[in-house]
Amino acid sequence: MFGLWKTAADTTKYRVEKTDAQWRAQLSGNAYQVLRHEGTERPFTSPLNDEHRTGIFKCAGCDWPVFSSKTKFDSGTGWPSFWAPLNPQAVLKRTDTSLMMVRTEIHCANCGGHLGHLFDDGPRPTGLRYCMNGVAMGFQPGAA
Numbered sequence: 602m603f604g605l606w607k608t609a610a611d612t613t614k615y616r617v618e619k620t621d622a623q624w625r626a627q628l629s630g631n632a633y634q635v636l637r638h639e640g641t642e643r644p645f646t647s648p649l650n651d652e653h654r655t656g657i658f659k660c661a662g663c664d665w666p667v668f669s670s671k672t673k674f675d676s677g678t679g680w681p682s683f684w685a686p687l688n689p690q691a692v693l694k695r696t697d698t699s700l701m702m703v704r705t706e707i708h709c710a711n712c713g714g715h716l717g718h719l720f721d722d723g724p725r726p727t728g729l730r731y732c733m734n735g736v737a738m739g740f741q742p743g744a745a
């Protein structure tokens with residue numbers, strides 16, 4: 602589940618900051634592993650993968666809106682996938698060098714929680730694929 606090398610310590614200051622113990626108490630086990638320790642959920646396990654209603658996807662750690670149903674697409678990977686974040690302030694990118702590969706991690710811009718990874722094999726118009734862990738997000742049906 603985890604790489605041999607942890608990513609460099611994140612020194613960004615976030616609006617929502619909690620101790621590791623506080624996060625562990627607040628989150629489900631799987632959400633904690635993904636959001637706080639860069640874990641990856643097993644594919645095809647999140648109900649959000651098949652969520653096709655109109656609405657907003659929010660960070661499971663802090664409720665920050667991160668993605669809209671408008672940019673969600675079926676990537677076939679088993680992970681909820683989007684071709685753009687909700688807005689430029691929604692998420693942050695960070696370089697992940699675990700697993701001996703360089704990948705771009707996507708984090709919640711509000712609490713720093715790890716949401717997933719970014720790849721460049723997505724559909725138009727951006728060509729990007731935000732490959733997210735459903736357990737790291739919640740869904741609020743309604744306006745998108």
Ligand SMILES: [Zn+2]
Nearest residue numbers: 660663709712
């Ligand atoms: Zn968050």
